[in-house]
Amino acid sequence: MIEAIKEIGEYALIKNNKNPENPIEVIVEDPASSPAYKHILAIRISVTESGFEYGGIQQEEYSKEKKEKYLYRKGSSKGIDLSPTSRITELEKTFNNKTIAWFKKIVSDKELVLEQEETQFLKKIYTCLVSNKDIISKDLNDKIKSFGKSENGILTLLVESEKDHLTYIGDINVFKKILVHYYSEDLYHSVTYKVDSLSYDQLCSVCKNKSEEVYGLVSTYAFYNVDKPGFVSGGFERSESWKNYPVCIKCALSLEAGKQYIEDYLKYNSYGFNYYIIPKLFHQKGNTEIYRSFEDYRKSIIDGNLSIKKEYGNLLSETEEDAFEMISKQSNALSTNLLFYEKTNAAFRILLCVEDVLPSKLRDLFETKKTIDKKNIFKNCIWNDRPLSFTFENIWYFYPRN
């Protein structure tokens, strides 16, 4: 089923114009979280023979197309972002606690493995920022005065390696490398157990491809974790948990996107049970029509204009019946997984997982239901002014709930 979630994730990423093969594209976020972020304020750093120099502030209009060049990814609210691009909250604080703090952290982070040249490059920028701190602050303040009322900006850097040749941080390799490093930290580093679990040049258990790095703490749903030593096979060593379930960065990102998509479009509730309907296509890159049907379907529920078809009679509650009816009309080029779960605080418990239900099987059930509905007892027996119908609801209430 994990492959099904990954495929759904890849579909969701492509739908959102992101390439699942390019982790950077998936990781970066739009720094303009609202239309108020109209301006880009870029601190220009000029690379000269005598060293790195501050070259003023360049003000530009924000452009969505340059998202990858800005290389923004939100970090923790009190800490730094994952690159030296940040949304301006209070100018002084953003410059000190985000931009400068980012470089300070990088140059002192022992876990970060960089080429010597890269480290030198970053150290020089850091020194340049610190020694020009006051003038940069002043220039930034002057620029911000030109912002219209309720307009805001994004603070970033431009590196001028040759005269008038300005490079965004998203076009410089080392910044991308660090972004991926900090992003993937959660996938292999356990803060609780102070342990790393990753390996290099290994097969990913999800896509079966050899990957530069595989991570051992990818936990898309909280039912997989290594909290108890017994969960780790072979030596009970948490650092070795990547051997249990090695996942590459691309798959980790697709799984995350898949999880979000499932929450948005494939979540249902039946008589107090929560469950997901997870379709799995038999051919990779097969017809993704089924996903679009679920999207249209969810949209019609939200818009409140769902026309419920009574073709199959009422077996489940009305909305779910429509969802299953939709699947039952598909050809057998896909199967369906039903995952019943319970969610309490941080825990996610699987109650039941029914795998590989074919559309034809659902069709059979609906057809059988038609035959049963013709039985006299269901036609003639009136209970509470309603015909006693053969539904899961009635079965559920007829038998003691536990």
Ligand SMILES: [Zn+2]
């Ligand atoms: Zn993979």
